Amino acid sequence: MQTWDAIRARRNVRTFTDQPIEPADLDRILEAGWRAPSAKNRQAWDFVVVTDRDQLAELATVWQGARFIPGSRATIVLTVPDPQEQRFVAIDRYDLGQATMAMMIAATDLGIGSGHASIHDQEALRRIIGMPEGHSGVALIGLGYPADRPLGPPVKLSRRPFDEVVHRGKW
Amino acid sequence: MQTWDAIRARRNVRTFTDQPIEPADLDRILEAGWRAPSAKNRQAWDFVVVTDRDQLAELATVWQGARFIPGSRATIVLTVPDPQEQRFVAIDRYDLGQATMAMMIAATDLGIGSGHASIHDQEALRRIIGMPEGHSGVALIGLGYPADRPLGPPVKLSRRPFDEVVHRGKW
Numbered sequence: 001m002q003t004w005d006a007i008r009a010r011r012n013v014r015t016f017t018d019q020p021i022e023p024a025d026l027d028r029i030l031e032a033g034w035r036a037p038s039a040k041n042r043q044a045w046d047f048v049v050v051t052d053r054d055q056l057a058e059l060a061t062v063w064q065g066a067r068f069i070p071g072s073r074a075t076i077v078l079t080v081p082d083p084q085e086q087r088f089v090a091i092d093r094y095d096l097g098q099a100t101m102a103m104m105i106a107a108t109d110l111g112i113g114s115g116h117a118s119i120h121d122q123e124a125l126r127r128i129i130g131m132p133e134g135h136s137g138v139a140l141i142g143l144g145y146p147a148d149r150p151l152g153p154p155v156k157l158s159r160r161p162f163d164e165v166v167h168r169g170k171w
Numbered sequence: 172m173q174t175w176d177a178i179r180a181r182r183n184v185r186t187f188t189d190q191p192i193e194p195a196d197l198d199r200i201l202e203a204g205w206r207a208p209s210a211k212n213r214q215a216w217d218f219v220v221v222t223d224r225d226q227l228a229e230l231a232t233v234w235q236g237a238r239f240i241p242g243s244r245a246t247i248v249l250t251v252p253d254p255q256e257q258r259f260v261a262i263d264r265y266d267l268g269q270a271t272m273a274m275m276i277a278a279t280d281l282g283i284g285s286g287h288a289s290i291h292d293q294e295a296l297r298r299i300i301g302m303p304e305g306h307s308g309v310a311l312i313g314l315g316y317p318a319d320r321p322l323g324p325p326v327k328l329s330r331r332p333f334d335e336v337v338h339r340g341k342w
Contacts, residue, residue: 003177003280007203007273030337032178034330036272037287043331048338055340090264094309097268101207102178105276109174116208130341138265157206160214166201167219169226170301 006109008154013113014068016144021073025110026051029143030076032106038095044088045096048077048129058128059140066117072142076103077125079135096138103141113146177280179325184284185239187315192244196281197222200314201247203277209266215259216267219248219300229299230311237288243313247274248296250306267309274312284317 001009030047038044050056057070059077069075078096083089104114119125119137131137159165172180201218209215221227228241230248240246249267254260275285290296290308302308330336 001174003172003174003276004199006174007206007277010206010208012208028175031333034333034336035178035181035328037181037183037275039287039289041329043336045336046338046342047336048340048342050340052340090260093261093264094268094271097265097270098272099268100265101269101272102276104208105174105273106178116210118210129338132342158212159205162202162205165205165214165216165218167217167300169219169221169223171217171219171303 001109006105009151010104010108011151011155011157012115013146014115014142015147016071016073016113017147019073019145021112021143025112026074028110029103029106029112032102033099036095036099036102038098039091042092042095044081044092045099046079046135048079048131050075050077050129055128061121062125062137062140063118063120066119066140068115069117069140069142071144073144075143076141077129078138078141079131080138082134082136093138100139100141107143108151111145111151112143113151115142116140117142172280177276180322181275181279182322182326182328183286184317185286185313186318187242187244187284188318190244190316192283192314196283197245199281200274200277200283203273204270207266207270207273209269210262213263213266215252215263216270217250217306219250219302221246221248221300226299232292233296233308233311234289234291237290237311239286240288240311240313242315244315246314247312248300249309249312250302251309253305253307264309271310271312278314279322282316282322283314284322286313287311288313
């Protein structure tokens, strides 16, 4: 898919068909995140990719917004090491956002839908994916082929007016 | 450019040619950010796009890492409203990271290079772009055509080994 088409075709997808994701496609999505830039190239992240049905079912317990995760064909858990300084909380989240978007655009390009979920129960997550102490989960990215309609045409999104968000020269 | 090529061609660019960025291209880059997803669709962001040479020169003063900004053909200032609750600091930064990456991939697709700078002197920024109280600058994204070599071939990046970052099933 052309880049501009993929960017405009991305939308939140949380219902998926049974079609599995090819391992090479999943690796490409992960590589997109791995390539993302980060402040001073910190790369303060680990990505845990889950495809096992039982594990995906368990991941639904980490937050009410994660109930769609068992229906995903794969879920990427984004994790961050505990910050050594308070300022890294914001810095590292920004970088994880960059990695997330790269993965979602790469997924869209392959016709694969993606949707975020937040994580609240860190201890449950720790148990489910074997995450060591000193790390926390930031977000789940559920992946799969969309059950409603294929990705493709530019999506009309609910957004603040463009000219309200974008200021030219001066605010 | 194909999406996967654009994702792999993105690299930090901080030296630019004199070639201006067409207004329609700049708007496309901004639209990519405007389209980015955010927690509960908060869209807790404003983008100030600066193309005036004097203003770009002034932006160099907001942080030592912003010294390349006067050489950019355009710079997008990402700003965030002050958080109503502490937890929004991390949430909103993650979302700004998503918007950033969408803009950088959209820029790469157009052959336009991009590089981040951090912002420390918020009062200088406020004066330069007329940012109201209750908002802070998060990052500058300098944009322009790369002075060194065109964007295109997949970039070899300095990254932690892929298999160290990516865990399969369990950490």
